[in-house]
Amino acid sequence: MAQIQVDSEHVLAANSTIQATIAKLQAEVDGLHVQLVGLQDVWRGSAASSFQELVTRWKVTATTVDTQLGELGQALRLAAQQYSEIELANQRLFLG
Structure with missing residues (x-):
């Protein structure tokens, strides 16, 4: 039979950490995306188009x-x- 030992509160806390990380990443990605897309206003040509595809x-x-x-x-x-x-x-x- 398998032996199991787990601290469910610790596992749940890991979810909270992930959710906080998601929020941080979303904010960073969104900010960077705005800056990168903004290059369209000042950069034209085939290299710029390839960059925007990337x-x-x-x-x-x-x-x-x-x-x-x-x-x-x-x-x-x-x-x-x-x-x-x-x-x-x-x-x-076991409490009956």
Whole structure:
């Protein structure tokens, strides 16, 4: 039988850390995106077009990272919740 030891509060705290990180990353990415897109006003030509295509791909990648971090945080939150609920249910078994 598997031995399990987990601090569900610690797991839940990791979700909070991820959520805070997501917020910081979103703010940084959004700020940088505004600056990079703003180059369109002062930069024209084929190199500028290629650069803007790269910026668009970068933004898609940043969105993917954001989504994956959110999914990771959600999984941690659910795992912490389930560990807590199962432990409480097991405790009730012995209280009669």
